[in-house]
Amino acid sequence: MDTSARSVYDLLFGTASVDPDRPCLLLDDGTVVTYGDLGARAAVLTGGLRSHDVQVGDRVVVQVTKSVDAVALYLACLRAGAVYVPLNTAYTDREVDGFVTDAAAALFVDEGVLGSLGDASPDHEIVDRTGADWAAMLYTSGTTGRSKGAMLSCDNLVSNARALHDAWRFSPDDVLVHVLPVFHVHGLFVALHCAFLAGAAVRFHAGFDPDAIVEDLGRSTVMMGVPTHYHRLLDQTDLGVSDCAGMRLFTSGSAPLLAHRHEEFESRTGHRIVERYGMTETMILTSNPYDGERVPGTVGFPLPGVDLRIGLDDIVEVTSDGCFLGYWGMPHKTAEATTGDGWFVTGDVGSLDAHGRLTLAGRKSDLIISGGLNIYPKEIEDVLDAVDGVEESAVVGIPDPDFGESVVAAVVGGSGEDAMRAACDVALARFKHPRRYVAVDELPRNAMGKVQKAVLRERLSR
Numbered sequence: 001m002d003t004s005a006r007s008v009y010d011l012l013f014g015t016a017s018v019d020p021d022r023p024c025l026l027l028d029d030g031t032v033v034t035y036g037d038l039g040a041r042a043a044v045l046t047g048g049l050r051s052h053d054v055q056v057g058d059r060v061v062v063q064v065t066k067s068v069d070a071v072a073l074y075l076a077c078l079r080a081g082a083v084y085v086p087l088n089t090a091y092t093d094r095e096v097d098g099f100v101t102d103a104a105a106a107l108f109v110d111e112g113v114l115g116s117l118g119d120a121s122p123d124h125e126i127v128d129r130t131g132a133d134w135a136a137m138l139y140t141s142g143t144t145g146r147s148k149g150a151m152l153s154c155d156n157l158v159s160n161a162r163a164l165h166d167a168w169r170f171s172p173d174d175v176l177v178h179v180l181p182v183f184h185v186h187g188l189f190v191a192l193h194c195a196f197l198a199g200a201a202v203r204f205h206a207g208f209d210p211d212a213i214v215e216d217l218g219r220s221t222v223m224m225g226v227p228t229h230y231h232r233l234l235d236q237t238d239l240g241v242s243d244c245a246g247m248r249l250f251t252s253g254s255a256p257l258l259a260h261r262h263e264e265f266e267s268r269t270g271h272r273i274v275e276r277y278g279m280t281e282t283m284i285l286t287s288n289p290y291d292g293e294r295v296p297g298t299v300g301f302p303l304p305g306v307d308l309r310i311g312l313d314d315i316v317e318v319t320s321d322g323c324f325l326g327y328w329g330m331p332h333k334t335a336e337a338t339t340g341d342g343w344f345v346t347g348d349v350g351s352l353d354a355h356g357r358l359t360l361a362g363r364k365s366d367l368i369i370s371g372g373l374n375i376y377p378k379e380i381e382d383v384l385d386a387v388d389g390v391e392e393s394a395v396v397g398i399p400d401p402d403f404g405e406s407v408v409a410a411v412v413g414g415s416g417e418d419a420m421r422a423a424c425d426v427a428l429a430r431f432k433h434p435r436r437y438v439a440v441d442e443l444p445r446n447a448m449g450k451v452q453k454a455v456l457r458e459r460l461s462r
């Protein structure tokens with residue numbers, strides 16, 4: 001990363017090359033926030049961070065709703081050289097406390113604190129960072145039930161932003177429909193960085209209202225979504241060719257987009273969605289081509305700077321400029337996820353064809369992906385198993401036409417759903433809660449005594 005003359009903030013936000021009067025964020029209420037406005041707001045929040053004595057390298061843990069200030073706070077952390085740690089707004093207090101403690105946060109920002117930061121005097125000093133410096137940390141659910149903080153460097157952010165900006169042909173004329181949350185790699189880095197690097201405008205939606213999005217497509221050029229967004233556009237609106245007249249690109253990722261949905265989208269709109277694949281730990285790894293064949297059910301080719309190979313048990317392994325610095329405070333977990341020759345083991349099962357195109361076939365672990373959000377069964381099973389009278393439980397994801405997968409719990413013992421729901425209310429964000437509880441006499445097990453999740457999934461899907 002060429003940080004010698006410029007800070008990572010300038011590299012990503014592009015304030016040096018973009019006209020400050022250009023529209024940046026276009027809000028639902030018609031407000032236009034220019035690049036200059038957003039930069040000025042970031043300077044104020046930088047002042048706010050410094051008034052809280054936030055130093056270079058300090059973790060700033062943030063749980064705020066999607067807003068202009070949420071984006072400005074991310075930019076303020078880049079300016080101040082602090083590590084931005086965004087949290088899902090659905091997390092319960094108990095979950096948030098765990099993250100704040102784990103990150104050894106110098107500052108926790110909720111809505112109230114964000115408001116007070118916004119009253120500070122602007123601070124225009126921007127810290128220079130090198131490529132290897134730590135820029136952000138995003139928590140990913142662990143297979144053992146404990147979340148891991150993936151440490152992302154300045155280089156990870158900048159290299160991936162540039163690769164995607166080029167691969168997807170971003171230009172200043174683009175208008176991006178932004179419907180994703182800004183606490184994940186997808187909405188925060190992939191979507192915003194592509195637009196910022198180009199100096200493009202972003203239609204910044206607080207939530208996903210399918211009809212409002214269809215209306216927006218008529219005055220936009222690019223949309224990025226998870227499969228659930230596309231399911232809802234197809235199932236809940238009359239979306240057709242004429243709605244997408246100015247659109248040049250739709251991308252999908254974070255979860256598999258079923259081939260028949262891809263084809264349905266093309267027959268309704270005339271657009272072939274560009275499916276791409278990534279992980280929090282690695283940023284975006286592959287994409288179907290902008291020019292060239294976009295094949296439904298595949299995730300395309302490695303981006304420049306990414307090397308892929310298929311390792312043990314058909315697991316995809318990668319080396320890449322986007323590959324993280326490691327798991328915070330868990331060097332053993334970083335080592336477990338890294339091969340002897342330094343490749344990151346994704347945990348995704350896949351195959352490469354003769355041309356190097358990647359097709360994914362699922363995950364090695366029991367991970368459930370619901371609406372683009374990762375849910376680890378173990379975390380839910382631990383909560384259910386602690387409920388009075390529950391002997392044991394097993395949680396699986398079963399196919400769901402909207403979310404891709406939905407969470408179902410099979411439970412032995414216990415005194416009914418109410419106590420389990422109450423326990424989940426305290427411990428788990430609602431998107432992780434089982435949508436269905438099934439009382440069973442026993443869990444299916446193999447000869448080694450291990451619960452057969454595949455058998456259970458099959459039974460519960462019927």
Ligand code: MCA
Nearest residue numbers: 184185186208228253254278279280370371372373430431
């Ligand atoms: C919301 N709910 C969910 C989910 N989202 N349940 C299961 N799975 C979900 N994903 C539940 C809420 O708990 C609530 O339940 C009810 O649905 C309505 O909540 P609401 O907030 O209104 O939900 P929504 O607007 O319908 O949200 C659905 C959504 C959202 C728009 C698909 O989940 C979403 O934005 N997903 C994208 C996540 C994402 O950006 N992932 C990227 C991570 P109740 O009524 O019981 O309270 S992966 C990544 O970054 C890598 C690098 C990559 O490859 O991209």
Ligand code: AMP
Nearest residue numbers: 140253254255256276277278279280374
């Ligand atoms: P996260 O840990 O939240 O970043 O989620 C990363 C995981 O999402 C990957 O390891 C994959 O299992 C999954 N994923 C991302 N994009 C795709 C895709 N296009 N198709 C299938 N799975 C995907």
